[in-house]
Amino acid sequence: MFNLTEEQIMIRDMVRKIAKQKIEPRAAEIDETDEFPMDYVEVYKENRLFKMVLPEEYGGIDANTATLCIIVEELAKAYASAPQMLITTGAVLQVLLKAATEAQQKRLFKRLEQGTQTCSFALTEPNHGSDAGSLQTKAVLDGDHYIINGSKAFITTGEVAELHLVFVRTGAERTKGISVIMVDKNTPGFRVGKKEHKMGFAGTGTVELIFEDAKVHKENLIGEVNEGWSLLLNIANMMRAWGAACTALGNAQGALDYVVEYAKQRFQFGKPIAGFQAVQFMLADMAILIESARSLIYRIAYIMDTNTETFKNIESLVCMCKAHAADVGMKVTTDAVQIMGGYGYIKEYPIERRMRDAKSVQIYDGTNQIQRVVIARNMLMQPLFLKG
Amino acid sequence: MSHFTEEQKMMQQMVRRLVNEKVAPRAAEIDETDEFPWDIVKVFGENGLLNLVLPEEYGGVNANNTTLCIVIEEIAKVSPACGLTVFTTQALQNVLVRGGNDEQKKRFYPKFESGDKICAFVLTEPNAGSDAGSIQTRAILDGGNYIFNGNKNFITTGEVADYYLVFAMTQPGKRAKGMSAFIVEKGTEGFSFGKKENKMGLRGSPTVELIFEDAKVPKENLLGEEGQGWKILTEYGNLMRTWGAASTSLGIAEGALAYATGYAKERTQFGKPIAAFQAIQFMLADMAILTEASKSLILKASWTIDKETEPFFKIEPMVSMAKCFTTDTAMKVTTDAVQILGGYGYTKEYPVERMMRDAKGVQIFDGTNQIQRVIIARNLIGKLK
Numbered sequence: 001m002f003n004l005t006e007e008q009i010m011i012r013d014m015v016r017k018i019a020k021q022k023i024e025p026r027a028a029e030i031d032e033t034d035e036f037p038m039d040y041v042e043v044y045k046e047n048r049l050f051k052m053v054l055p056e057e058y059g060g061i062d063a064n065t066a067t068l069c070i071i072v073e074e075l076a077k078a079y080a081s082a083p084q085m086l087i088t089t090g091a092v093l094q095v096l097l098k099a100a101t102e103a104q105q106k107r108l109f110k111r112l113e114q115g116t117q118t119c120s121f122a123l124t125e126p127n128h129g130s131d132a133g134s135l136q137t138k139a140v141l142d143g144d145h146y147i148i149n150g151s152k153a154f155i156t157t158g159e160v161a162e163l164h165l166v167f168v169r170t171g172a173e174r175t176k177g178i179s180v181i182m183v184d185k186n187t188p189g190f191r192v193g194k195k196e197h198k199m200g201f202a203g204t205g206t207v208e209l210i211f212e213d214a215k216v217h218k219e220n221l222i223g224e225v226n227e228g229w230s231l232l233l234n235i236a237n238m239m240r241a242w243g244a245a246c247t248a249l250g251n252a253q254g255a256l257d258y259v260v261e262y263a264k265q266r267f268q269f270g271k272p273i274a275g276f277q278a279v280q281f282m283l284a285d286m287a288i289l290i291e292s293a294r295s296l297i298y299r300i301a302y303i304m305d306t307n308t309e310t311f312k313n314i315e316s317l318v319c320m321c322k323a324h325a326a327d328v329g330m331k332v333t334t335d336a337v338q339i340m341g342g343y344g345y346i347k348e349y350p351i352e353r354r355m356r357d358a359k360s361v362q363i364y365d366g367t368n369q370i371q372r373v374v375i376a377r378n379m380l381m382q383p384l385f386l387k388g
Numbered sequence: 389m390s391h392f393t394e395e396q397k398m399m400q401q402m403v404r405r406l407v408n409e410k411v412a413p414r415a416a417e418i419d420e421t422d423e424f425p426w427d428i429v430k431v432f433g434e435n436g437l438l439n440l441v442l443p444e445e446y447g448g449v450n451a452n453n454t455t456l457c458i459v460i461e462e463i464a465k466v467s468p469a470c471g472l473t474v475f476t477t478q479a480l481q482n483v484l485v486r487g488g489n490d491e492q493k494k495r496f497y498p499k500f501e502s503g504d505k506i507c508a509f510v511l512t513e514p515n516a517g518s519d520a521g522s523i524q525t526r527a528i529l530d531g532g533n534y535i536f537n538g539n540k541n542f543i544t545t546g547e548v549a550d551y552y553l554v555f556a557m558t559q560p561g562k563r564a565k566g567m568s569a570f571i572v573e574k575g576t577e578g579f580s581f582g583k584k585e586n587k588m589g590l591r592g593s594p595t596v597e598l599i600f601e602d603a604k605v606p607k608e609n610l611l612g613e614e615g616q617g618w619k620i621l622t623e624y625g626n627l628m629r630t631w632g633a634a635s636t637s638l639g640i641a642e643g644a645l646a647y648a649t650g651y652a653k654e655r656t657q658f659g660k661p662i663a664a665f666q667a668i669q670f671m672l673a674d675m676a677i678l679t680e681a682s683k684s685l686i687l688k689a690s691w692t693i694d695k696e697t698e699p700f701f702k703i704e705p706m707v708s709m710a711k712c713f714t715t716d717t718a719m720k721v722t723t724d725a726v727q728i729l730g731g732y733g734y735t736k737e738y739p740v741e742r743m744m745r746d747a748k749g750v751q752i753f754d755g756t757n758q759i760q761r762v763i764i765a766r767n768l769i770g771k772l773k
Binding site for chain 1: 391591607642649652653663666669670672673674676677678680681682685687688692695697705706709712713758760761762764765766768769770772
């Protein structure tokens with residue numbers, strides 16, 4: 001259950017090589033400029049990583065959850081921002097694979113052979129974050145087209161995405177009136193708005209999306225009208241395991257690897273600071289937390305891939321691994337800065353960036369507070385009696 | 389979890405049913421009186437829980453690491469003290485299976501076949517706890533016997549056990565290199581029991597001092613060769629932390645979480661169940677996150693041990709992580725469970741204060757959490773210049 005297949009080992013080694021050669025050397029610069037890394041886009045295209053969730057007939061690598069975890073973890077070890085465009089694109093493609101008609105799949109997958117090949121996952125709105133069920137962006141059917149009005153906020157990869165998976169209101173009642181529509185970036189009435197200036201997670205193209213009488217053909221509605229909420233719960237939220245959680249995991253592991261080497265080189269009081277138990281125990285605690293997050297993530301990946309638990313149990317475990325990994329990422333990177341002291345606090349070393357990046361994972365993809373709301377709700381309805 | 393074999397799933401169901409029927413009604417009383425629960429041990433023996441690791445022809449099920457984890461976790465949900473008897477008994481048998489020679493297996497397996505024998509794991513001394521390499525008990529070869537002299541303390545299941553896995557110095561002064569491991573039978577001349585500790589928790593599991601005064605142990609009871617004691621301890625013995633301390637703590641945490649969750653749904657304040665308040669919900673959610681993370685660590689470490697997919701130096705820190713994280717989790721979860729139950733949680737009428745006292749013990753035994761961190765850090769850092 002925790003072992004990798006031959007294929008997964010090949011993919012891991014391939015991604016590890018990319019991360020080392022192409023991702024890591026650019027991290028500090030991207031963090032500084034906040035420019036969307038088109039060079040990363042090219043590398044991912046070459047290696048079919050945007051289509052990683054697609055079957056081979058569509059040019060993908062048919063990645064299951066465990067494989068996605070490996071890819072995201074390896075990239076995030078180099079730079080937490082790096083896998084974000086893959087996560088948003090992969091999540092959208094998973095929704096299309098499971099909920100779109102064959103005709104829609106053919107058309108949309110073909111469309112994604114052009115441009116950046118990226119997608120954005122557009123749910124959040126300025127006034128609807130954790131309370132996503134009350135979103136207001138409106139889509140009204142007019143003949144063969146939906147007319148969309150409203151705005152979306154904090155949309156990762158939104159700056160460059162070819163297609164946006166947009167959650168819109170088509171009905172009245174909260175979660176019962178939400179639908180999913182694919183919006184092409186070239187749609188009249190649609191535009192990318194303000195780009196957010198963030199604490200960390202630079203180069204992820206986090207923008208506002210604006211819909212002013214945007215006209216989208218009804219053929220782009222995914223699934224049934226007013227059934228969008230179930231797509232979110234049943235398909236999309238599962239990405240938290242391989243998306244946010246593995247981003248936090250990789251970022252934390254990268255920080256620990258770096259700081260262990262630092263502690264061995266840095267001399268104080270006549271010996272390496274790694275020779276002091278005060279530092280050793282900080283490192284040990286960081287390693288324990290990281291391994292606990294990794295064990296949780298790969299266990300749930302296995303459960304998802306073999307479909308061996310009830311939906312509610314899987315949902316709880318996904319929320320647990322997101323919240324735990326994100327909190328671990330924050331703690332580990334904060335302590336990494338501490339171990340490096342003044343050097344950890346300056347931009348000459350990559351650790352303060354990792355700490356800034358870690359913060360965002362506690363917030364995006366469902367805040368850690370919302371994860372706990374879901375966990376508690378499921379627990380109180382029915383105790384978490386897993387089969388094992 | 390689905391990677392459990394059918395046999396393991398059946399074992400889990402059997403133990404779960406058994407402890408709910410037989411152990412649960414006795415748990416508070418065992419804690420109160422601190423008397424060794426012979427009735428429970430008899431039931432465990434009848435159900436094959438005292439010779440799990442033995443081959444089938446000797447009444448065992450060839451239990452691997454994961455199976456032992458499952459059994460201990462289920463017992464500890466109800467009474468960790470009762471689980472300790474299975475723990476120390478399997479600890480000795482497990483070392484015998486992995487490190488004993490054919491003659492020793494032939495001699496000892498039949499003694500365990502009846503399933504009613506108890507064993508103990510004897511390492512700690514009054515002045516050698518975390519620094520186990522500095523133990524002083526001597527075993528000096530004299531003709532056909534080793535002559536034992538010295539004291540051991542904090543020995544779980546001491547006095548009630550029939551067989552003792554004793555670590556002693558065959559070459560005093562050489563620390564780890566002079567250490568050897570022996571099986572010592574109760575009733576051996578010169579081998580007696582000292583004071584029984586009065587503990588905060590884990591009551592009903594006797595913790596006893598052992599005294600060796602010119603005790604004669606046949607040389608055939610030496611496991612492996614002279615000087616291999618440390619290797620036996622680290623390579624076989626320490627792996628037991630996954631199914632020993634770690635699974636005990638996991639069971640404690642799960643028991644406390646289930647109890648606190650049930651309580652929170654029943655207890656009404658400000659006109660609604662306290663489970664309806666986010667302050668309580670988030671405490672419960674955090675307890676669940678830590679508990680499931682613990683379980684994942686144990687499953688992974690255990691899986692790695694059973695599949696032998698990693699070299700020992702990679703397994704060792706994983707085992708330490710599982711022990712350390714799970715016991716810290718149990719401490720936090722039980723403390724918060726007492727908090728959720730408020731004044732009731734603090735009384736002996738409810739089981740959570742017992743669980744909290746029990747949890748503290750596991751942070752200390754089977755290698756303190758501080759020693760686990762030393763092992764983890766050493767593996768992480770390697771040799772320093």
